[in-house]
Amino acid sequence: MYCYLFNFKGANTFLKWEYTYLGIFLVIFAIIIFLTDKFMFYTAFAFLLGAITSIVSGYIGMYVATRANVRVTFKAASISNEGQALKEAFNVAFRGGCVMGFCLVSLALAILTFLIIGYISILNPTDPEQYRHMFEFIAGYGLGGSTVALFCRVGGGIYTKAADVGADLVGKNELGLEEDSPKNPATIADNVGDNVGDIAGMGSDLFGSFAESTCAALVVSGTSVGLTDGANFLWPLVLSASGILVCIVTAFFATHVMTVTEKEKIENTLKWQLIISTILLTPTIVALSLLGLPETFTFVTGTGADQIVFESGSWGIMICSLSGLYAGLIIGWFTDYFTSNAHAPTQSLAKACKSGAAINIIQGLALGYLSCIVPILAIAGIITH
Amino acid sequence: MSDLSFGFAYTFILASCVVGFIFGMWNWWIVNNIIIL
Numbered sequence: 001m002y003c004y005l006f007n008f009k010g011a012n013t014f015l016k017w018e019y020t021y022l023g024i025f026l027v028i029f030a031i032i033i034f035l036t037d038k039f040m041f042y043t044a045f046a047f048l049l050g051a052i053t054s055i056v057s058g059y060i061g062m063y064v065a066t067r068a069n070v071r072v073t074f075k076a077a078s079i080s081n082e083g084q085a086l087k088e089a090f091n092v093a094f095r096g097g098c099v100m101g102f103c104l105v106s107l108a109l110a111i112l113t114f115l116i117i118g119y120i121s122i123l124n125p126t127d128p129e130q131y132r133h134m135f136e137f138i139a140g141y142g143l144g145g146s147t148v149a150l151f152c153r154v155g156g157g158i159y160t161k162a163a164d165v166g167a168d169l170v171g172k173n174e175l176g177l178e179e180d181s182p183k184n185p186a187t188i189a190d191n192v193g194d195n196v197g198d199i200a201g202m203g204s205d206l207f208g209s210f211a212e213s214t215c216a217a218l219v220v221s222g223t224s225v226g227l228t229d230g231a232n233f234l235w236p237l238v239l240s241a242s243g244i245l246v247c248i249v250t251a252f253f254a255t256h257v258m259t260v261t262e263k264e265k266i267e268n269t270l271k272w273q274l275i276i277s278t279i280l281l282t283p284t285i286v287a288l289s290l291l292g293l294p295e296t297f298t299f300v301t302g303t304g305a306d307q308i309v310f311e312s313g314s315w316g317i318m319i320c321s322l323s324g325l326y327a328g329l330i331i332g333w334f335t336d337y338f339t340s341n342a343h344a345p346t347q348s349l350a351k352a353c354k355s356g357a358a359i360n361i362i363q364g365l366a367l368g369y370l371s372c373i374v375p376i377l378a379i380a381g382i383i384t385h
Numbered sequence: 386m387s388d389l390s391f392g393f394a395y396t397f398i399l400a401s402c403v404v405g406f407i408f409g410m411w412n413w414w415i416v417n418n419i420i421i422l
Contacts, residue, residue, distance in 0.1 A: 064413060071419045092419065095412040102409030110402040113395065234394040241401035248408050292389045 003182065003191070004070035010192035011062050014159065015200055019055055022151050026051045029147070033140065042123075042137035046115060050144025050211055053111055054204045058152050061100040061203030062195050068096025069195075083261040090260040090269075098251055100203055102244065108207050109240055112141060112214060116234070128300075131233065132222030135215070142208070142215035149201070149208030156201035160193025214240060226297025235292055239321065242284045250277040267340060271333075278329045282322065289318030323382045331375040338371035345370075 026048065034044040072093045079085035115138060125131045167186035171177040177184050180191070217236035221227040227235075253276055258269045293314040301308050338345050345367055352363040 064416070068416050070421060071416055074419065074421045092416055095416050098412040099409045099416065102405045102412070106402040106405035106409065110399060110406075113398050113402070117395070229388070231389040231391040231394045234389060234391075234398070237398050238389065238394055241398040244401045244405035248405070251408075294388055 003188065004066065006188045007069070007191045007195060008066040010188060011066060011195040011200070014156075014192060014196045015059060015062060018152065018155055018196070019059075022055070022148065025151075026144070026147070040137075042119065042134075043140035043143075046138055046140030047144040047147075049111065049115060050141035051148045052144075053108055053141075053211075054145040054148035054152075054207045057100075057104040057108070057207040058148070058200035058204040060103055062200040064096055064099045065195055065199040068092060068099075069191075072096070086263065086266075087259050087261055090266060091255050094251070094254050100199075101206075102247070104203055104207055105210065105240070105244055108145075108210055109237060109244070112138075112211065113237060115141060116218075116237075125228075128222060128225050128228045131228040132219065135218040135222040135233075139215040139219055142212035145204070145211040146208035149204040152201040152204040153197070156193070156197030158197075160190070160197035163189035163193040166190075210240070220299070223301050224297050224299045226294045229294075232293060232297075235288070235317070238292060239285065239288055242288060243281065246277055246280045246284060249280060264342075267336070267342060271336060274329060274332045278325055281325055285321045285325065286318060289314045289321065293317055327378045327382050330378045334371065334374045338367060 030044045030048050033040050033047055037043075072089045075092050076085050076089035079088055119134050119138060123130070123134050123137075125134050163186065167184060167190040168179070170186055171181055171184035172179065175184070180187050214236050218233060221233040221235075227233045250273055254269050254273055258265070258272055260266050260269050296311065296313040299308075299310040299312065301310075337343050340346060341350070349360070349363050349367055353360045
């Protein structure tokens with residue numbers, strides 16, 4: 001219980017100072033954006049809105065995680081039946097993750113939608129060129145999100161690693177204590193690092209990725225007459241919104257259908273989350289593409305001799321979206337294969353550790369390189385296609 | 386084959402956001418109501 005209070009207080013203090021310095025940088029950066037062009041007020045406003053949403057996302061993550069952590073520990077320790085304890089603890093941990101995931105995506109999508117509604121009513125775009133300019137202003141939202149994500153991920157990441165290594169050096173190597181031993185005061189710093197780097201930083205990062213990819217899709221749609229005619233450019237946002245509904249159904253499987261009663265099932269249940277969401281999103285993408293997009297449309301970029309005209313249609317967008325969806329599944333699957341202790345690569349690395357530190361480092365490095373091959377091939381294959 | 390309308394798109398997006406947010410807060414309510422002794 002005391003550890004939880006220390007963790008929360010430490011994470012809160014770290015984020016308070018991180019966001020203070022970050023706030024100064026964001027204001028200066030917004031002023032620079034504002035001064036570059038007379039229309040850049042819109043970009044600067046979107047930038048600040050994205051940055052604030054990212055900060056809020058990170059803070060929600062940290063706030064929920066520190067409270068969920070102690071409740072997971074309580075459930076795991078207070079129930080005598082091992083299977084029941086695992087089930088209860090897993091459900092609390094999973095629900096804790098759901099809070100940040102769902103609140104963050106819903107908040108980010110709603111704010112982006114209101115930003116689009118506001119800019120459309122102020123700028124009143126009529127042709128693709130005006131739409132493209134408007135979406136470039138809105139892209140500031142993604143820039144704000146990813147700027148905060150960069151600071152939080154790197155700042156929190158360096159802190160968490162320094163605290164982890166420091167705690168291990170003093171506790172494990174010098175005093176012979178176990179990993180994360182409550183007898184080691186440095187464990188608090190290590191846990192604070194995990195909360196600010198891997199949770200608050202991850203929250204901001206997640207928001208940054210979502211905002212950037214959605215804004216990029218909006219900018220691309222601004223180059224097409226067919227997509228800026230009516231509300232077709234909102235298709236990426238509609239897809240993200242349907243993703244929220246699909247994920248609610250998927251989350252239900254983890255807490256009510258594939259319940260965790262033994263340690264071996266934890267990994268499996270989480271892996272199935274990826275598979276179920278992919279399966280459920282497949283018909284959703286097909287339906288949304290065929291029913292919500294024009295059959296054919298043209299993208300036009302550049303002017304004069306540099307002009308590039310590209311024909312596409314609802315089928316093209318559908319195939320692109322499905323390719324991205326299944327590439328995500330393949331990458332997730334292979335990442336799990338190379339990092340889980342249930343599979344051969346990690347087991348062989350553990351065996352290699354017995355031969356000494358040098359073999360451990362070399363094989364670990366080789367395994368890291370090897371794990372990149374399939375994700376790179378998947379991404380490159382899709383882009384080429 | 387038909388196009389998206391503003392009415393449907395805005396309603397669907399914002400309704401999904403509300404549902405997602407409520408689901409997130411419902412999970413928070415469950416987690417937060419666990420009494421730690």
